[in-house]
Amino acid sequence: MAEETLQGKPVSPGIAIGPVFLYTHDEIDVPQDQIQASDVARELSVYAEACEKVGAEILEIIQRTERQNEADILNTHMLLLNDFEIAAQVRQGIENQRWNAAKAIDTAFREVADMMSAIDDPYLLQRAADIHDIRHKLLRQVLHIPAKDLSTASGILVSNELYPSDFKQFDRKRIAGVLTEQGESTSHAAIMARNLGIPVVFGVRDVTKKMRDGEIAVINGSRGEVILAPTPATEEKCRRLYSVYQKSEAVKRQYLFKNCATKDGQPITVEVNAGSLEADFEKDCKCSDGIGLFRTEFLYMESTALPDEETQFRAYRHVLQAFAGKPVIIRTLDIGADKQLPYLPLVKEENPALGNRAIRYCMANPELFRVQLRALLRASVYGNLWIMFPMISGVEDYHNVRDFCDTVRLELEACGIPLSNSIRYGIMIEIPSAAVMAEELAGIVDFASIGTNDLTQYTLAIDRVGRGVEPYYRPLHPALARLLHHISTAFSTQGKPLGVCGELAGSPEGALLLTSLGIRQLSMDSSKIAGVKYVLSQFEAGELDMIGAYLLKAENEQRIWAKLREELAAHNVISTDQDLQG
Amino acid sequence: MVICETKVINKTGLHARPAAELSSLAMQYKSSITIKNLSRNGIEANAKSIMRVLTLGISQGMQVAVCADGVDEEQAVHQLIALIDSGFGEV
Numbered sequence: 293m294a295e296e297t298l299q300g301k302p303v304s305p306g307i308a309i310g311p312v313f314l315y316t317h318d319e320i321d322v323p324q325d326q327i328q329a330s331d332v333a334r335e336l337s338v339y340a341e342a343c344e345k346v347g348a349e350i351l352e353i354i355q356r357t358e359r360q361n362e363a364d365i366l367n368t369h370m371l372l373l374n375d376f377e378i379a380a381q382v383r384q385g386i387e388n389q390r391w392n393a394a395k396a397i398d399t400a401f402r403e404v405a406d407m408m409s410a411i412d413d414p415y416l417l418q419r420a421a422d423i424h425d426i427r428h429k430l431l432r433q434v435l436h437i438p439a440k441d442l443s444t445a446s447g448i449l450v451s452n453e454l455y456p457s458d459f460k461q462f463d464r465k466r467i468a469g470v471l472t473e474q475g476e477s478t479s480h481a482a483i484m485a486r487n488l489g490i491p492v493v494f495g496v497r498d499v500t501k502k503m504r505d506g507e508i509a510v511i512n513g514s515r516g517e518v519i520l521a522p523t524p525a526t527e528e529k530c531r532r533l534y535s536v537y538q539k540s541e542a543v544k545r546q547y548l549f550k551n552c553a554t555k556d557g558q559p560i561t562v563e564v565n566a567g568s569l570e571a572d573f574e575k576d577c578k579c580s581d582g583i584g585l586f587r588t589e590f591l592y593m594e595s596t597a598l599p600d601e602e603t604q605f606r607a608y609r610h611v612l613q614a615f616a617g618k619p620v621i622i623r624t625l626d627i628g629a630d631k632q633l634p635y636l637p638l639v640k641e642e643n644p645a646l647g648n649r650a651i652r653y654c655m656a657n658p659e660l661f662r663v664q665l666r667a668l669l670r671a672s673v674y675g676n677l678w679i680m681f682p683m684i685s686g687v688e689d690y691h692n693v694r695d696f697c698d699t700v701r702l703e704l705e706a707c708g709i710p711l712s713n714s715i716r717y718g719i720m721i722e723i724p725s726a727a728v729m730a731e732e733l734a735g736i737v738d739f740a741s742i743g744t745n746d747l748t749q750y751t752l753a754i755d756r757v758g759r760g761v762e763p764y765y766r767p768l769h770p771a772l773a774r775l776l777h778h779i780s781t782a783f784s785t786q787g788k789p790l791g792v793c794g795e796l797a798g799s800p801e802g803a804l805l806l807t808s809l810g811i812r813q814l815s816m817d818s819s820k821i822a823g824v825k826y827v828l829s830q831f832e833a834g835e836l837d838m839i840g841a842y843l844l845k846a847e848n849e850q851r852i853w854a855k856l857r858e859e860l861a862a863h864n865v866i867s868t869d870q871d872l873q874g
Numbered sequence: 875m876v877i878c879e880t881k882v883i884n885k886t887g888l889h890a891r892p893a894a895e896l897s898s899l900a901m902q903y904k905s906s907i908t909i910k911n912l913s914r915n916g917i918e919a920n921a922k923s924i925m926r927v928l929t930l931g932i933s934q935g936m937q938v939a940v941c942a943d944g945v946d947e948e949q950a951v952h953q954l955i956a957l958i959d960s961g962f963g964e965v
Contacts, residue, residue: 364891371894377923404925411931415889419928569885569964595935603883
C-alpha cells in the first residue's frame with residue numbers, strides 16, 4: 293500500500309505516530325417484532341431498567357471527570373435520558389404500538405434527533421449527536437450488546453464517529469491521537485477531545501475503510517492531516533518531529549505563567565488576541581498582561597439582527613471584569629464587503645479591502661457606530677478599557693472618530709451615566725500612510741497597535757486570499773521591517789505604548805523580528821504565549837538591538853529569514869511550529 | 875396564568891447547558907410551564923422537557939415568552955425570566 297495523505301478538520305494540535313486502534317459504532321440491529329398485550333408490562337420494565345443502568349453509567353463518568361465543561365455535557369445527557377417527554381414517547385410505542393422496548397427506544401430517540409437536525413441551527417445539529425449517544429447506550433443495555441472495550445485501546449484511535457461519552461472510556465495516557473470520519477469542531481465531542489491535549493482530527497472521509505488495526509499512521513492535529521502507510525523515510529521524519537515537539541512543548545509549558553522578559557530581565561508585554569466570549573479568560577488573564585486585541589465582529593456576525601446596546605454592553609463588561617484591571621484593548625467594528633452580515637447586506641465592491649470598511653463604514657453609519665460606542669463607554673467603569681479604531685489612514689481620520697466619540701460621551705454624561713475617566717484611545721496602524729505619519733499620530737493618540745497582516749497586504753499590494761500570487765506575500769519583506777522600525781521609533785520617542793497584534797507576533801521568527809526592531813508589546817493567540825515567552829527569554833536586550841541593526845540593512849526577505857533562523861538556532865530555540873504547519 | 879417576555883442574551887442561546895439549567899429549574903415548580911420562541915413563529919414547548927426546549931432552536935438575540943399556570947405561577951415565571959436574563963453565566 294502506497295503512502296497516502298488525507299485531509300480533515302484540525303480539532304486539537306500536535307503530532308502523533310503509532311498503531312491504529314479501530315473503533316466503529318456499528319448501527320445496532322433493532323428487532324422489529326411486535327409484542328403481545330401480556331408482554332407490555334415486561335417491556336416497560338426492560339426500558340425502565342435500561343434507563344437506570346445507563347443513568348448509573350453516566351453518573352459514574354460525571355464523578356470521574358475533573359472538568360466543568362465535561363460535567364456540563366454529561367449532565368445534559370442525564371436530563372435527556374430522563375426527559376419525561378421522550379420517556380412518554382417510548383412508553384407509548386410499547387403500550388399503543390406494541391413495539392418491543394428496543395424498537396420503541398430506537399424510534400423515539402431517532403425522531404428527536406431528526407427533529408433537531410431539521411431545524412436550521414448548527415448548534416442543534418450537534419445536539420443530535422448527543423441524542424444518538426444516549427440511544428446507543430440504551431439499545432446496548434436492552435439488547436445485551438457489550439460495548440467494545442475502549443479501556444485497553446492504545447495508539448491512534450480511529451473511528452467513524454465518537455460520541456462525547458466515548459472520550460471518557462479510554463485511558464488517555466495510552467492514546468496518542470484521535471481520528472474520526474464525522475464530527476464538527478463545534479460539537480461536544482470536540483470539546484472533550486481538546487481537553488485530552490493530544491492531536492485530534494475530525495472529518496476524514498472513509499478513513500475507517502482505509503485502515504486496519506495495528507497499521508502505523510501519522511496524525512497531524514495542527515494541520516488536520518493524516519498520513520496512512522507512511523514510507524520508512526516519512527515515518528522517520530515524523531518520529532523526529534514528534535520527539536522534538538514533545539520536548540519543546542514541555543519546555544514551553546514552564547514559561548506559560550512566567551512574566552515575559554529578555555535574558556537580562558528587560559520586560560516585554562505579552563497580551564492575548566480574543567474574538568469571542570468562549571475563551572478561557574481566567575487562564576488567559578493569568579498568563580498574559582491583558583488583551584491586546586478584542587475583536588467585536590463576532591457580536592455582529594453570530595447574531596440574527598444588529599446587536600443592541602445592552603447585548604454589547606454585557607459582552608464588554610464581561611471581558612473587562614474577567615481581566616480585573618489589566619488593559620483590555622477593544623477594537624471597534626471592522627467590517628466590510630468581504631465580511632458580510634446576513635441581516636445587513638453591504639454593497640458589493642470590486643475591491644473590498646480598499647473600500648468602505650471598518651471606521652469608514654462606521655462613520656458612514658453613525659447610528660450603528662453610536663450603539664457600539666455607547667456600550668463601550670458604559671462598560672468602561674468595569675475595568676481598564678482601551679478603545680482602538682481600525683483603518684485609520686492619518687491624523688484627520690483619528691480626529692473625526694474621536695470627535696464623534698466625544699459627542700457620544702457627552703450624551704451619556706448628560707444622562708448622568710457613570711463613565712471612567714481613564715479610558716485610552718488608540719489606533720490600528722495597518723494602512724501604510726498611517727505608518728509613514730507615525731510621528732504625528734504618536735503625538736495625538738494614547739496608544740497604537742500594528743496589524744501586520746493588513747499592513748503587509750497594503751504595503752506589498754498583495755491580496756491575502758489571491759490565488760496565484762502567494763509567493764509575493766512576504767511578511768518579512770525588508771520594507772516592512774523598516775516601516776515597523778520607523779513606527780516603533782516614533783512611539784518610543786513620545787513614550788506612547790505600541791504593540792503588534794498580527795499573526796507575526798505569535799511565531800518565534802516574528803517575535804524575534806519585532807522585538808529586534810524595538811517593539812516591546814506583542815499580542816497573540818493564547819496558544820502561542822508560552823512559546824513566545826520561551827523564545828524571548830533566550831535573548832539579551834543588547835543582542836536584540838544588534839539583530840535589529842542587521843535586519844534594517846537587509847535587502848531582501850531571504851536575508852531576514854536566514855538571519856532570524858540562524859539566531860534562533862544559535863540560541864537553542866527548538867521550533868517545530870514551522871514544520872508542523874508546513 | 876402569568877406570562878412574561880424577554881430576549882435571550884447569552885452567546886450559545888438555549889442549547890445544551892443553558893437549556894438543561896432552564897428545564898431543571900422549571901421542574902422545581904408545580905405549575906405547568908411553557909416556553910415560546912417568538913422569533914420562530916411562536917412555536918412553544920413544555921419548559922420542563924429539555925428535549926422540547928432544545929427543539930425550539932432558541933439562539934442569541936431571539937425573543938421568548940415564559941408562561942406558567944398553577945399555584946406557584948408568579949414565582950416560576952419570575953425565576954425563569956431572571957435565569958434567562960442572567961445570561962447563564964455566559965455574558
